[in-house]
Amino acid sequence: MKSSVITFPGSNCDRDMDVALKKFGFKNKMVWHDDNELPKSDLVVLPGGFSYGDYLRCGSMASKSKIMQSVINFAKSGGLVMGICNGFQILVETGLVPGVLLRNKYLEFICKNVFIKVDNKENFYFKNLDKDIFEFHIAHNEGNYFCTKDQLKEIEDNNQIAIYYCNDKGQIEDQFNPNGSIKNIAGIFNKEKNVLGMMPHPERMIDQSLSGEDGSLFFKNLINNIK
Amino acid sequence: MLVNEKVAIEHGLKADEYKKICELLKRTPNLTELGIFSAMWNEHCSYKSSRLHLKKLPTSGKKVIQGPGENAGVIDIEDGDAIVFKIESHNHPSFIEPYQGAATGVGGIMRDVFTMGARPIANLNSIHFGSPQHKKTKNLLRGVVHGIGGYGNCMGVPTIAGQTSFDSSYNGNILVNAMTLGLVKKNKIFYSKAAGLDKPVIYVGSKTGRDGIHGASMASASFDEKIEEKKPTVQVGDPFTEKLLLEACLELMAGDSIIAIQDMGAAGLTSSSIEMASKGNLGIEINLNKVPCRETRMSPYEIMLSESQERMLIVLENGKEEMAKKIFDKWNLDFAVIGKTTNTKNIELYFDNEKVANIPVNILVENSPMYDRKWKKAKLPKKNKIKKETYSKLKIKDVLKKILSNPNVCSKEWIWQQYDHTVMGDTIQKPGGNSGVVRVHGTNKAVAATVDSSAVYCWAHPITGGKQVVAESWRNLISVGATPLAITNCLNFGSPENEENMGEFVECVQGIGEASKYLNFPVVSGNVSFYNQTKEIGIKPTPSIGGVGLIKDYKKMVTMDFKETNNIVLIIGKTEGHIDQSLFARTILDEKNGPPPEVNLFNEKNNGESLLNLIEKDFIKSAHDVSLGGIITAISKMSIKGNKGIKLSKSKNLMNELDYLFAEDQGRYVIEVKQENLKDVVKILDKNSVHHEELGFITEKDLIINEKTKVTIDELKSYNTNWLTNFMST
Numbered sequence: 001m002k003s004s005v006i007t008f009p010g011s012n013c014d015r016d017m018d019v020a021l022k023k024f025g026f027k028n029k030m031v032w033h034d035d036n037e038l039p040k041s042d043l044v045v046l047p048g049g050f051s052y053g054d055y056l057r058c059g060s061m062a063s064k065s066k067i068m069q070s071v072i073n074f075a076k077s078g079g080l081v082m083g084i085c086n087g088f089q090i091l092v093e094t095g096l097v098p099g100v101l102l103r104n105k106y107l108e109f110i111c112k113n114v115f116i117k118v119d120n121k122e123n124f125y126f127k128n129l130d131k132d133i134f135e136f137h138i139a140h141n142e143g144n145y146f147c148t149k150d151q152l153k154e155i156e157d158n159n160q161i162a163i164y165y166c167n168d169k170g171q172i173e174d175q176f177n178p179n180g181s182i183k184n185i186a187g188i189f190n191k192e193k194n195v196l197g198m199m200p201h202p203e204r205m206i207d208q209s210l211s212g213e214d215g216s217l218f219f220k221n222l223i224n225n226i227k
Numbered sequence: 228m229l230v231n232e233k234v235a236i237e238h239g240l241k242a243d244e245y246k247k248i249c250e251l252l253k254r255t256p257n258l259t260e261l262g263i264f265s266a267m268w269n270e271h272c273s274y275k276s277s278r279l280h281l282k283k284l285p286t287s288g289k290k291v292i293q294g295p296g297e298n299a300g301v302i303d304i305e306d307g308d309a310i311v312f313k314i315e316s317h318n319h320p321s322f323i324e325p326y327q328g329a330a331t332g333v334g335g336i337m338r339d340v341f342t343m344g345a346r347p348i349a350n351l352n353s354i355h356f357g358s359p360q361h362k363k364t365k366n367l368l369r370g371v372v373h374g375i376g377g378y379g380n381c382m383g384v385p386t387i388a389g390q391t392s393f394d395s396s397y398n399g400n401i402l403v404n405a406m407t408l409g410l411v412k413k414n415k416i417f418y419s420k421a422a423g424l425d426k427p428v429i430y431v432g433s434k435t436g437r438d439g440i441h442g443a444s445m446a447s448a449s450f451d452e453k454i455e456e457k458k459p460t461v462q463v464g465d466p467f468t469e470k471l472l473l474e475a476c477l478e479l480m481a482g483d484s485i486i487a488i489q490d491m492g493a494a495g496l497t498s499s500s501i502e503m504a505s506k507g508n509l510g511i512e513i514n515l516n517k518v519p520c521r522e523t524r525m526s527p528y529e530i531m532l533s534e535s536q537e538r539m540l541i542v543l544e545n546g547k548e549e550m551a552k553k554i555f556d557k558w559n560l561d562f563a564v565i566g567k568t569t570n571t572k573n574i575e576l577y578f579d580n581e582k583v584a585n586i587p588v589n590i591l592v593e594n595s596p597m598y599d600r601k602w603k604k605a606k607l608p609k610k611n612k613i614k615k616e617t618y619s620k621l622k623i624k625d626v627l628k629k630i631l632s633n634p635n636v637c638s639k640e641w642i643w644q645q646y647d648h649t650v651m652g653d654t655i656q657k658p659g660g661n662s663g664v665v666r667v668h669g670t671n672k673a674v675a676a677t678v679d680s681s682a683v684y685c686w687a688h689p690i691t692g693g694k695q696v697v698a699e700s701w702r703n704l705i706s707v708g709a710t711p712l713a714i715t716n717c718l719n720f721g722s723p724e725n726e727e728n729m730g731e732f733v734e735c736v737q738g739i740g741e742a743s744k745y746l747n748f749p750v751v752s753g754n755v756s757f758y759n760q761t762k763e764i765g766i767k768p769t770p771s772i773g774g775v776g777l778i779k780d781y782k783k784m785v786t787m788d789f790k791e792t793n794n795i796v797l798i799i800g801k802t803e804g805h806i807d808q809s810l811f812a813r814t815i816l817d818e819k820n821g822p823p824p825e826v827n828l829f830n831e832k833n834n835g836e837s838l839l840n841l842i843e844k845d846f847i848k849s850a851h852d853v854s855l856g857g858i859i860t861a862i863s864k865m866s867i868k869g870n871k872g873i874k875l876s877k878s879k880n881l882m883n884e885l886d887y888l889f890a891e892d893q894g895r896y897v898i899e900v901k902q903e904n905l906k907d908v909v910k911i912l913d914k915n916s917v918h919h920e921e922l923g924f925i926t927e928k929d930l931i932i933n934e935k936t937k938v939t940i941d942e943l944k945s946y947n948t949n950w951l952t953n954f955m956s957t
Contacts, residue, residue, distance in 0.1 A: 009559065010467050012383020016652040034557075048650075050381040053467025109376050109645045139380070139647045201649075209655045209666070209781065 001026050001226050003043040006071065008033045008062045013048035013085065013203065020203035021045070024219040033065040042226050043080045044071055046087030048139070048201060058101065058142045059089030068094060080124055080226070081195045085140055088187070088197035097190050097197045098155060099147035104140070105180025111139040113211055114178055116163040116186050116200055117170045123193035124225050125162070125218075133170045134214040136200035138178060138186075143199040145181035145188070155188060162187040162196055228258050238265035239444040244596055251590045259528045259576065259584045264591065266494035266532055267501060270447035270757050273595045276723035277755040280736045285744040290712050291751055297418060298339040298490065300751025301411070302713045304777050308667060309413045310674055311345035314353075314406035314717040314773040316756035320461040321403040323454060325370025329354075330378040330464040331536055332405040337382060338490040341473050342539065344417040344480045345409025348651060349665045350379045350386040352405050353678045353717070353771040357398030359634055359954060364393070367401050369955065374464075375405070376645045381466035382473070385654050386646035387663025390678050390771075393634040396686075399450060399761030404717040406773040408676055410667060417480060419489040421507030421542045421568050426486055428500070428511060428566040429548070431555050432472045432538035436521035438463050439495070439534025449722055449760040468537040468560070475558040476539065484547035491538040497531045499540040500566075501574055505592040507542075510571035515578040519561040527578040542568060602729035605689050611807050611821040618885055623859075623936050626815055626885065630856045631863055631946035633814060634954075641951045655781055659868075661706035661851060662774075666781050673781035675709035677774050682767040684823035687808045689731045689768055693738020694826040698893060700774030701746050702852035705835045706896060708785040708842040709776030714743060716753040716772050721765020723757045731768035732757075739770060745828040746835075748774070785842055787851040789869030794848055794925045795905050796873055798858060800834050800895030801918040804886035810856050811889035830894040830918075837915040838896055844911075846904045853895040859888040859932070861897045862922070863943050866930055870940060874931040875923040884933070899925065 003026040007014045014030065021028040021043075029039050038044065052061035062068070068090075075081045075096050083091035091097045104110060116134050118126045147155065155161060165184040166172045177184045179199075187198025205215030228234065235245035238261060248264050249255055256264060270276060286294035292309055293301035299313035317332025337347045354371055357364045368391075379386050384407070439462035479485065487507065489499040496518070504511040515527050521535070543551060548564060555562035569575070574591070576584040630636055643658035655673060656664035662677040679699045685692025697714065704711040716739060721728035743750055759766045778784050789796075806812045807821025841847050849869065853861045862873060880887055900908050912919045923931075930938045 010381070010470055012381075012470065012650060016650065019652060049383060050467060050470070053381065053465070055467065108373075109380055109647070111380075111647045111649065112644055137649055139649060141380075204649050204652055206652075210652060211649060 001042045001223050002040060003028045003045060004031045004039055004041040005045045005047055006031050006033060006067055008051035008065060010051045010053055011047050011049035013201065016203045017045050017047045020206050020215065020219055023206060025223050031067060033067050035067050036070065038070040038074055043082065044074060046083040046090050048085030048087060051086055051090065059086060059093040062090045063093035072096065075195050078192065078194050083197040084201055085199055088199055089142060091195065091197040096195045097188050098151050099145055099188065101142050102144040102146050103142050104144050109141040110178050114138050114200065115166050115168050117166040117172060118163055119161050120159045123189060125196050125222060127225055129217065129221050133166065133168065135205065135212050136202055136214060137204040137211050138200050140199055143179045143181065145185040147182065152182065158191050160189045160191065161185055162189050163198060230255055230258055230261050235261060238262065239269055239447060240265055244268060251594055259531060260586055262528045262532050263497050263584060263586065265444055266497045267591045268595050269444045272494050272498055274755055275596045276598050276600050276757060277732065278597050279599055280733050284736065284740045284750045286749055286751065288747060288749040291749055292413065294751050295753060298342045300713065300715060301343065301416060302751060302775065303413065304672065304674065307413050309411050309416065310775060311340050311343045311409040311411055312407065312715055312773065312775055313339050313752040314404055314678065314715045314771060315754045316717050316719060317403045317405060318400060318719060318756050318759055321371055322401050323457055324461040325367050326374040327461050327463050329371040329374030329403050331462045332403050333375050333378040334464045334466060334469050334536055335492050336405045336407045337384065337469065338492065340407045340409035341476055342417065342488050342490045343411065344415050345411035346477060347384045347407050347409045349408045349663060349676055350384050350405065351663065351676055351678045351773060352389045353680055355392045355394065355397045355402035355769060357393065357401065358395040359393055361398045365955065371403055372642050372645055378464055378466045380647040382470050383650050385648045385650050385665065387648055387654055387665060388658050388677055389643065390680060391639050391642060394682060394767060396767040399764065400759040400766050402719050402759065402769060404771045406678055406715065408674060408775060415480065417485055417488050419487050419503050419506055421487045421503040421509050423486060424568055424570055426545060426568045427543050427548055427564045428513065428568065429541040429543050429551065430518060430538065430563045430565045431541060432560055433465060433468050433535055434519045434521040434561055435525065435530055435533045436535045437525065437529055437533060440529060440532045447758060449758045449762065451762055462534045462536050464536050471558040471560055472537050472539065475555050475560055478554050479551055484544045484551060485541055486544060487542040489540050491540060493534065495532060495534050501588055501591055503540065503542060504574060504588045510569035510573045510575065510588065511566060512569050512575045513566035515576055517563050517565040519563050527576060527583045600723050600729045601726050602733045603726040605730055605734055607688050608820055608822045611818055613806065613816060613818060617816060618883060621885060623885065623888065623932055624938055626811065626889065627859055627863065627938065628946045629815060630810055630860055631943065632950045633810060634950060636810065636856050636860060637950040638948045639951060640948065641955055655784060656707060656786060660787055661703045662709065664707055664778065664784055671780050673778040673784060675704050675707050675776045675778060677703035678771055679703065680769050680771040682769040683808055685731065685735050685770065686767040687823045689734035690738040691823050691826055693735035693770060694742040695823065695893060696770055696772045697739050697742035697746065697748060698826050698831045699854055700772045701748055701831065701835055702896065704774050704776035705838055706785065706787065706850045706852045708783050709778045710839065711748050711774060711776045713749050713751045714772050714774045716750055716770055718753065718755045719759050719766065719769040719771065720757050721760040725765065728765050735768050735770050742828060746832055783842060785847050785850050787849055787865050787868055789865045789871040789899060789925050790848040792871065792925050792927055794899050794901055796922045796925060797898050797900065798895055798920050798922050799838060799898060799912065799917055800830065801892065802858065802880065802887060802890055802895065803892050804882040804890045805892045806886055806890055809889060809891040824891050824893050826893050833915060834894050834917050837912060837917045841908060841911060846900055846908050847898050848901065849899040851897050853897060855891065857889040857891055858897065863930060865897065866940055867943050867947055872926040872929040872940060873923050874926050876921060897922065
């Protein structure tokens, strides 16, 4: 299985993603933001970081970089595109997934483990996983998902909410919402479910010596689903 | 502007220093030259009050590849790998502008590390604020934490450990010390020594602006009520550009075109160019019109003294300019050939086709002033006689509650949750433990790092305090199973012109030297920050020690959380009941006098090495060194982290229970061992003559101190975790 990770100026989880993808069997290539063409890929990942310093709205500069046109075309033709953290912010800026990511409710960067609940398993990313609640890691300043009422209705009607913040029992309540996201949303799909944007970093949960192994389950399952 | 003594004094130079400049030059300097002298001869850059004493520190050892004198120290961690590390202060700017001051402190120290070819793999910090009641404390703390996070998070380097304290002596002068560790191959280390004639001198990175002019001079003076006016001397950080600069430099460093490289830190282009020339015993010629500037009409004086961030100076091999430029173009960074190395041994500056400065390099460096300042020896204070009846009114549980929620003991999660501590995917021990630990990417090795200081002990008796900080650093590394290798120090003191402050400096350095020599724990880098002083009031002497150690097999790393019910908990090292200067004496008994606990270096070494031996044999399930707040504080933290209780047995020790539990005797660790290993552990400890006592055994829940005193884990947690969050949200 072939994957591509895009490096933007200021990306800083690109190496971590490369390590994770390779660990679980992907043949991964790093792709420079200024390239025109994507290499042949089964999965494209927009990694975390601070593309262009996030000095404008997070992700907005990166969403206009050269390679993104190919990524958008790839996504529109049904290719799998996953944006993590800053990658999620870039995805909303391209319009591939709906909504926006505002600054965290308490105006502070948050780095910690959180629990998330997978809501929709009828997609390449989560199908065949044998549990619903995962412990993932977040590290962001702008992860407060927001959208209009109409958008929310549309998202819900189309089952586009991928994951919610919750507790270890899977309860989706305000007190388990780390950043103020509307409806505790931690990740969403496009309508077709081939594009996934999420704030949590599965690539930081691939080793018991680090924060845990739930990321390993995610990647192992992902590569099996793509095969 | 005409240069005279008055102008020189306005530049922070002393009258006799100005006289010396005129004598050495055999003429009056022009304004640009005077600016260069003031930048090179201030305390921050010249170490004129400290050099004499720093020479006494042990700086070499089997593992030392590079000691002080370069951008950072370098130690060998085997298999061809090396760790580059250093700590540096950014105290003065952080008080004036907390966000930018702290951010650029972090940026500056990372640059020092990657200048040497190392990729930064971990950041640490030691930050000290005034009393929580002081009106500025909350905003300063928030600003500093946001600044550290803002820079480090964007760079994608994990912040893995730190220290925060509050003390009214920092009301007018906070401390912000930032430390970085980088990983490099031993044969790919870059230095700042220029070599060869007519080699191109290259400027890369951000453009030069008018920010930070005289930053180093500002950091070499005491504060007064007009300090807010100094805001323009604080630099403005751009972590995004630094991230690009890091990647571009490492890309260029993969080849072999660099002769020397030096970051532009304090005193910017001035100190970087002069340092490279001085180390290479060469001259350097710069055309200032070629320097990329952010603003128009910048004068030679401003260009030379700007402390704009994210800039580097490189001496390149001839003919490599085009190749190097391509790399910096790719990363959208400025690249300019601004001069060349010469054989004149002078620094010669040109601007608008005119020579605007010409100074022999050795005058600036070797002839810079060095002072043997007067200093006062500190006496060891007499022991306090605390009336025993004061004790009888105290309940252990009440005291424990106060100690665990004390600002200097309580959990600092509010702070470190704002730092990305997991990026790079190798953090195997996050903040809040004994040391932060990161794996050496792709290997079985891990590097542990800690930063410590004990201003109260140093204030009570500087020699003992100096020793204690080094010993504590050593213990924190051993507690995670790391072999301590070397330290970096950041020496924060008041004015060296005050005999008492100078005495504190001299004797703390003496203590640090003694301990680091005895423990074979050499000082490989560091920085001195004097004039942490507002008018006549200086801070408590606060040397911060950054320690680094190696874990050969990261699977053997030890953490401090209690692991398993029924395991036995022991204490290593003798408890004598030393209460003076303990948190208990200072905050509960309100007794601020007396000597700090004595540091017995033989016991430190013996106890520490014995524990490492036990860890190597897999006997230790958890470990924590005993420091602030004594045995009971250490145990409480291990309980909280492990979500397990402990039943303490009645101590065979005859001393008062409060003394036993809250004393801060040194050289001690609390350890957890399995019942079946107890015999072997005791045998090894006895064989090595290490004092040990059994404290109790681990239970499912509750800390049971004696028949009358029981504390639940939830109570412990609420004592320990709420203070800072509540403080910052009100």
